[in-house]
Amino acid sequence: MMQRWSKILPFLMALAMVAMPSSLVAAKEQAPKPKAGTATASAPSAASAVVTEMRHWSNPDYTRVAITADREVHYETHQIKQHPDDALPSRIYLDIPGARVGPGLHDLKIADEQLKTARVGQYKPDVVRVVLDVDRIKEYKVFSLSDPFRIIVDVKGNRPLEFKNLTEQIHAAPVNTPEAKVPEKPLPKPPASFKPGKIRRIVVDPGHGGHDPGAVGAGGTQEKDVVLSIGRKLAEKIRDELGIDVVMTRSTDVFIPLEERTAIANKVNADLFVSVHANASLNRNASGIETYYLNLAKTEKAAQLAARENGTSLEKVSLLQAILFDLMANYKLNDSAHLADEVQKALYKKINGHYSGTRNLGVKQGPFYVLVGATMPSILVETAFISNEDEEARLKDPAFLDRSADGIVDGIKAYIGAIGSSR
Template sequence: MKYWSNPDYTRIALYTRTKVRYRVGRLPADRKRRKPERLYVDLVGCDLGEEVPARTSVKDGLVSSIRAAEKGPNTVRVVFDCGRPFTQKVVPLENPDRILVDISRVESAPQVAKARKRAGDSRTKAPDKRLVAKIKRASKPRVSLSVMAGLKIKRVVIDPGHGGRDPGAIGPSRTFEKKITLDIARRLKRLLSEKSGLEVLLTRNSDRFVPLEERTAFANEHRGDLFVSIHLNAHTNRKFHGVETFYLDITDDRYSIRLAARENATSEKTISDLRYILADLATKSNTDDAIHLARLVQRALVRRLRQGWKGIKSLGVKPALFYVLIGARMPAILVEASFITNSKEEKRLRRASYRQAIAEGIWRGIVSFIREREKFYASGR
């Protein structure tokens, strides 16, 4: 069991040796016994491991403690003692098998602003009245709430896909996705920090394995303003080539479902089942900003690559249920920079000049996104 505490939510991962069924429920508050409302998850078909403590103290203002005990034959109950009103999302993940639990605060807008101010979050400024009026008149392009609030982009989290024991996709000439994505991420970091003056964080800066749930938890913990996950595409048909960018949302597209299944290291059936579990979360995410960011990055990346190479195909911007984007409290996108399974694109990926061009394309898209927001906000003054 592992947990991560953030200002707005607590994330817990419950690891199991095999895939298990689970049940989720709530226990009402007991004032006489001074017990708050509790969330529980029953894991059916497993026993409690010796390394799992009976009680784990959290005390992060949302979850006070986590308790685990066997509840009948082959059933383990994990109880989360919550000190305030909460909502939860429970999602099964694979490779390794685990149950991901996100417990979020339920607070009013003034309480959220006050909490963020105490935490040193500068993104609490009240929207300018004249800007609000302008936004209400605007119809094209659609203006997001974050633009209305004048939220600034200062910190970008870059996520190099895969790593460590997870090599990602492997090209015909044994090129590993994990090595290429890390190199591109480092190049992008230099561009964003040295040329744009942004603070940039990497979810990994070496060849190490980072679970998917830790990546967005890292971005949330460090209050990232943007989250960009870098990957390389793969397909059984080695003729497939091109560049595409994704944002988190519900989709029925079979191609997107298959790709999400590969990146999530899970099955297509699991992805299909998750559509219903994640529907509310996906629609409440920073979808508007993510779509706009994805479009700008996709356009800039394709343009930059076409400056030096022929046959660059744009596969467009699409929604998909990527685990690595789930739970991000900021606009989050995933870039599939090229097909590593295509021999021509694999050969290009092995060249530093091509990897630098990819980094420059993504950088230009991010810069365009930031400039558009700043220009729009400044015009409302």
């Protein structure tokens, strides 16, 4: 979990702009000429923001572009269609008033199925313009993340792919993230009693890392360290016990932005995505295990947790909920709920078997940025409360971390068994 409650208001404004309906499903608009998707909520400040970085992640039917600025900025989303009759834009562009292009910032040659290039320039003395040249797309979404401030453009392709094509493209496009590691040693054979079926690769995502410690216990235990430890064990067990390939979003103490985590999972064509966290509450008595999947928060507590894991405010989370339905177009809701259910059950059983009296907080729903954009069943596991004295002590015990990994593996195994027998 993260505690960052400052810098709330500017985010609200930025997200409110994104939440305006006209900026959402651009594909449905029939604007005859470039049309502002959003309006600037206020005049740019006198001091210029600097657009520092532009990155992209491609997979065969999905591209994500992240534009980083050194501070909160407003932005306007526009699109250009070649002909008024065209349903889809041939260019998407964002204007960022009150900003300048940073040194070293350059155009991206993307050349995937969806986008040709991402170009950046100083359109006016105080306006940075980013232009995405579209190849073929079905739709796009724009939203922002904080700390550092990033504008995320998610572009979905419309090309039905044949499997052969898909395999070639994945091999042709190596993962450009050093943290995403594919195991070098050959996978062991799964036990004869277990059939991995169509689940061939799982992404394990230890939360936080680097400058982001996540939640910190009264005894000084940091969430980023314990979840990395669980994540490593989990990866090893999935490979050794299930014979399934694993990619970790991070296997060391480094910071990985939230948008990159699901982008990695999409890029390596993962079949499941499991994000591992430790919980925290101002109420030191709060304890137990809970598992989340992406949806609107059903309770105030779930919304608060999402705000902390997202590194944003509760207000921003409620605004995210307003656009979540659109962002979730590709999300495997039922499969994610099923995976969450199996993992929660198995993890609780494993932990309670050793520490009786452990609380089973159940499966819940929340708007977690780290799950936005995932195209495979994906969940977020809150293994224990680092803010609780007893559970913090457990999180320091390697045997507890090992049991937690065992419990999650048991849940994944049960999920695979269930989908194997039902399809």
